Amino acid sequence: MLEYLAYYLIAINFAAFAAFGFDKMLAEARAWRISEANLLGLAMFGGTAGAYAGRAIFRHKTRKMSFTRELHGVTALQACLLAAAALEAGGVIDLVPWLG
Template sequence: MIPVSDGLLLIAVYVLVNIAVFCLYGYDKHMARTDGWRIPERILLVTALFGPFGAYGAMRLFRHKTQKIKFYLVPFLLILHIAGILYIAACLLHLIS
């Protein structure tokens, strides 16, 4: 097996989670257009908690769930994730210097 640092593995998992959330929102939009079985809103919101980049990107690209008040949480979650990423990066830079 190829050795991979824990940090790169976490980044890869985070990217994959966001891609999966993006696809989930896209699938729900497709089902909305074709009158298919929909994904419950609470599932979409919980997945946005873990993958807000994917959720926000899909909301904008597919124009999906943008008028629902409870989905105003998604940009807030995105800001929290960005703040967390910046905090981790600052801590790592502090450790290096």
């Protein structure tokens, strides 16, 4: 199970990174673009590291503060969910008490 999760995270982060690079190329060519919702969606589903790397390397979407806030929001949400999952796994809290 963990092996498949690792493969998934590698793939989604690569996809997010590539999407930022491809969207930058499209922006420079003044062509049809990848929507911000799709870029944020890749981050939301596990590609946050790839999204941040793509932003930094391709210098894309770095000055658009509304996008930056949304990406930071995705990151904060994921950090909270990860912390809650870690606390539940450690027996500190019970996120789903009715499942016992």
